[in-house]
Amino acid sequence: xxxSLRVVIGVLAATASAGALAQDAVALRARALAATCAQxxxxxxxxxxxxxxxxxxxxPATYLVEQMNAFKSGARAGSVMPxxxxxxxxxxxxxxxxxxxxxxxxxx
Amino acid sequence: xxxxxxxRDLLKLAGVAGSVGLGGCASGAMNAIGKRDAxxxxxxxxxxxxxxxxxxxxxxxxxxxxVVLVExxxxxxSCPLSNLVLGGSRTLPDITRPYASLTRQHxxxxxxxxxxxxxxxxxxxxxxxxAKLRYDKLVLSPGVEMMWDGVTGLLDASRQGRILQAWKxxxxxxxxxxxxxxxxxxxxxxxAIPEAPYRCPPGPYERASVVAAYxxxxxxxxxxxxxxANEDVTSKGALFKKVxxxxxxxxxxxxxxHKATGVDTATNTLKFEVQDDVRADVLNVLPPMRAGxxxxxxGLANSNARWCNVNWLNFESTAARHVxxxxxxxxxxxxxxxxxxxxxxxxxxxxxxxxxxxxDWEINPAPMLTNTCxxxxxxQRVVHxxxxxxxxPAESTFKPVPGxxxxxxxxxxxEAVYAFGWxxxxxxDMLT
Numbered sequence: 001x002x003x004s005l006r007v008v009i010g011v012l013a014a015t016a017s018a019g020a021l022a023q024d025a026v027a028l029r030a031r032a033l034a035a036t037c038a039q040x041x042x043x044x045x046x047x048x049x050x051x052x053x054x055x056x057x058x059x060p061a062t063y064l065v066e067q068m069n070a071f072k073s074g075a076r077a078g079s080v081m082p083x084x085x086x087x088x089x090x091x092x093x094x095x096x097x098x099x100x101x102x103x104x105x106x107x108x
Numbered sequence: 109x110x111x112x113x114x115x116r117d118l119l120k121l122a123g124v125a126g127s128v129g130l131g132g133c134a135s136g137a138m139n140a141i142g143k144r145d146a147x148x149x150x151x152x153x154x155x156x157x158x159x160x161x162x163x164x165x166x167x168x169x170x171x172x173x174x175v176v177l178v179e180x181x182x183x184x185x186s187c188p189l190s191n192l193v194l195g196g197s198r199t200l201p202d203i204t205r206p207y208a209s210l211t212r213q214h215x216x217x218x219x220x221x222x223x224x225x226x227x228x229x230x231x232x233x234x235x236x237x238x239a240k241l242r243y244d245k246l247v248l249s250p251g252v253e254m255m256w257d258g259v260t261g262l263l264d265a266s267r268q269g270r271i272l273q274a275w276k277x278x279x280x281x282x283x284x285x286x287x288x289x290x291x292x293x294x295x296x297x298x299x300a301i302p303e304a305p306y307r308c309p310p311g312p313y314e315r316a317s318v319v320a321a322y323x324x325x326x327x328x329x330x331x332x333x334x335x336x337a338n339e340d341v342t343s344k345g346a347l348f349k350k351v352x353x354x355x356x357x358x359x360x361x362x363x364x365x366h367k368a369t370g371v372d373t374a375t376n377t378l379k380f381e382v383q384d385d386v387r388a389d390v391l392n393v394l395p396p397m398r399a400g401x402x403x404x405x406x407g408l409a410n411s412n413a414r415w416c417n418v419n420w421l422n423f424e425s426t427a428a429r430h431v432x433x434x435x436x437x438x439x440x441x442x443x444x445x446x447x448x449x450x451x452x453x454x455x456x457x458x459x460x461x462x463x464x465x466x467x468d469w470e471i472n473p474a475p476m477l478t479n480t481c482x483x484x485x486x487x488q489r490v491v492h493x494x495x496x497x498x499x500x501p502a503e504s505t506f507k508p509v510p511g512x513x514x515x516x517x518x519x520x521x522x523e524a525v526y527a528f529g530w531x532x533x534x535x536x537d538m539l540t
Binding site for chain 2: 022024040088
């Protein structure tokens with residue numbers, strides 16, 4: 001298991017136990033957080049035909065975390081993404097990456 | 109084409125008359141589809157906020173919550189990109205999408221009607237047709253209403269089709285385009301901007317820019333006058349002013365501190381609080397705006413009698429329980445624009461909170477909002493502004509995350525590709 005996934009599972013487990021939230025409630029929060037990406041990357045990270053940016057569903061969590069960090073640090077150039085990536089915490093990025101990595105099946 | 113639901117379907121949807129609100133126990137009543145205890149969310153308004161809320165309540169509840177969307181228009185017409193229709197590079201069909209996919213793909217019941225009144229105590233909405241719809245939760249996303257009294261003579265001029273707003277995309281957009289096409293070379297187009305806040309802060313400046321681009325190509329002796337009630341350009345100011353100086357010098361003139369107070373259609377003249385009258389061949393006068401009429405009528409506009417205060421964790425009105433207000437109608441938090449993207453973001457926070465509440469789960473104590481807004485400066489070049497907003501518990505409000513967000517360095521063609529891609533994707537995110 002890669003590091004970012006371990007982080008995510010740790011974060012989710014901590015959230016679930018601390019708030020005594022049902023798994024469904026945890027999933028709801030993750031999906032709602034991922035929905036903040038959907039205006040440009042598509043609902044549940046599935047790219048729309050004619051869209052100009054890549055879909056996120058099914059991409060490896062490590063890759064997603066790396067790219068977000070690269071946008072944050074300036075290592076990867078971009079137009080809006082370097083500006084938006086800076087708005088998300090490490091824990092949020094891990095949660096997003098884990099959500100999208102589970103792929104389209106996660107939304108069913 | 110406007111397709112009205114058949115009367116008997118509507119009655120079925122409304123539930124048998126006797127069950128509506130009786131005993132004040134809305135959620136326990138036999139509902140429209142004959143199932144007991146299936147919670148129902150009523151969404152009023154099918155714009156960026158309402159359509160997104162309708163779809164996401166279905167998605168996030170695994171289709172367990174019934175959603176009814178009340179929207180008078182037969183199809184969705186996008187305000188973002190509508191200035192390109194005025195500039196002539198796009199047509200209304202390019203920016204129009206059907207609502208039917210919300211029903212087909214997500215099981216949202218759509219009623220093409222208007223809400224005439226809301227009883228927030230009994231949790232019942234009455235439609236213009238007379239049908240009554242009970243709800244457990246109401247999402248109100250009615251957009252803005254023009255405050256006609258702010259500009260003397262404007263309501264009549266607008267009704268006569270003489271002075272248009274075209275601030276809700278649709279037939280008026282096409283009508284204003286025809287006025288611009290009919291205007292002689294050497295004529296003047298004047299756009300009057302109200303004091304902020306109003307829907308779409310950079311919209312008027314984008315409009316002035318794309319119309320200037322059209323004139324530059326088709327009517328080189330024509331002129332654009334931007335008459336702004338504000339002290340300065342309210343959004344993307346440095347970027348717009350640079351374009352105006354470099355691309356539209358002598359063609360577009362910007363005049364701040366011009367608060368319009370009246371119009372005279374006999375002379376096509378605009379009157380101001382302080383400055384001299386301005387005559388123009390085509391006038392596009394935007395009056396001050398406030399929350400959509402149904403929100404005001406329901407007593408939800410409790411901020412300065414104009415906008416609706418909400419609890420930021422779930423967008424519930426501070427004036428009525430179980431009524432969640434999203435989009436342009438709300439009293440904004442710091443640096444929160446009245447934009448389609450923001451309404452979509454708010455809709456998702458409200459949808460997640462409603463799903464949590466109806467499941468008796470704790471609502472998310474740390475919701476996030478994003479905004480990305482592209483403005484065209486001509487048919488090919490675009491500038492953006494982007495922001496991320498996090499809920500700050502200590503202040504009970506949303507604030508931009510420090511260090512995040514920003515603007516384009518300069519107008520560029522690459523971002524026009526992104527702008528069209530964004531539009532297709534966000535339309536799909538709300539409707540399909």
